[in-house]
Amino acid sequence: MRVVLDNLSLYRDGLLTTIALTLLSFTAAFVIGMIIAAFRVSPIPPLRAVATAYVEVVRNTPLAVLFVLFFFGFTKVGIRYSAFTSAIIVLSAYTGAFIGETVRSGINTVAVGQAEAARALGLTFPQVLRLVILPQALRSVVAPLGNLFIALTKNSSLASIISVLELTEVADRVTTASAQPVAAFLGAGIGYLLLTLPAGVAFGVLERRVAIKR
């Protein structure tokens, strides 16, 4: 493990970049997901159609294709961002589709009477969603959201395709420089474990804490 210790600052920076990618993308993806879910259950057909198309297209396209398309393809139409920003945009667009689906399934688990009661009280559709449905829906999807968070942590490794210096890219560069691949990759692997294991525990705790006790 000498190479890891020798390059400790590189690994630390890589870990921090991975964390930054994950947290920023998850936040953005969460917002996108909420909008997608709201669109998909809304009574307005064009919004439903747009959201459905978005989910089906993004979910069934490999993330690597999205990276290549956005970073190398979209420059042709003048859409140009730094590698780090591009990575966040692609990761949040991809994860957003999955979060949207998950939140929507949570919405469907909320008892019908809740929406009916809210509308009987005179709340509008956005109010019904924001004040009554979503707070209950989100509680029931903490576990799948945790899964998506962990998936996103691992997916952030694809940023190395566009040379963002995160953990996987660090491992690759250290391998090239040191000729000790096992140690180099194990160092990155431990970095990912440091993120995914606590995340799994944290989401488990959160799930128990917000569970609706009936």
Added chain:
Amino acid sequence: MTAVVLADALGPRAKRRVRIATVVSAVVVALAVAVAIKRLADHDQLTAAKWRPLTEWGVIRFLLIGLGQTVKAAMAGMALAICVGVVMALGRLARTAAVRWLASAYVEFFRALPLLLLIFFAGFGLPRYGIRLSPFTSIVIALVIYNGAVLGEIFRAGILSLERGQTEAAYALGMSYWQAMFLVVVPQAARRMIPSIVSQLVTLLKDTSLGYVISYDELLRRSRQAGEFSANLLQSVTAAAVLYIAVNFTLSRIARRLEVRQRRRYRAGAVRVAGVEDLTAVAVAADERINRPAQP
């Protein structure tokens, strides 16, 4: 269709509001599409020269061969990963503590790693030790190691989902542990696991595109090459995306349908394996299908 909001029929005022919102949002969507088209046109991305190559048989054939390579890696990876997964699942349920421990360590470790890290290791790490593998072998090995761990977890959940009575009845008939496992438990568990296996196949198929980084000659790589050759990268990669979507959309639909059927039949819950997004997506799609409120 009659407007139904969260299973609640709308009144006349709300219906009018929905109509207005429909028109407004349709206009907004149309504007967004128009802006996108104008942007493409302004950058000369809509010219016939950019799209014509995609109608030429030579280019289509080039891409389809790429798709074939993608499917080839996916099938090889899936077949071997299922074998590894079965071994790991049985290992984690074994009676010997050391075997349980080893299998658990394998599953927990490789499930938590990004596949790309394994691909880099197989593609660029192993040659440092004099182990030179073809890109195809490298990608398949990485896919098998990673998906073996994920499928191991899926199979374990499947075996555990079977009622205890099945094993107990097998023991009562005088079967040994392995007889009970292979004659009674595994055949039933395997059927229950089919939807999860298909949804994992979607993930795996998408993941073959990572072969791109180690020069495996698959669809994404070929679409980029075609794009550079005809100077139409955006169009070529889009074509590749369409091919991926066509295949994966079909598989996702099959997975969802199977999942709904299995859940209705066995009243079994969804399988959740941390960090596998397609499994989650298929499970929630099935949830939605099953729990969908009855439309009035």
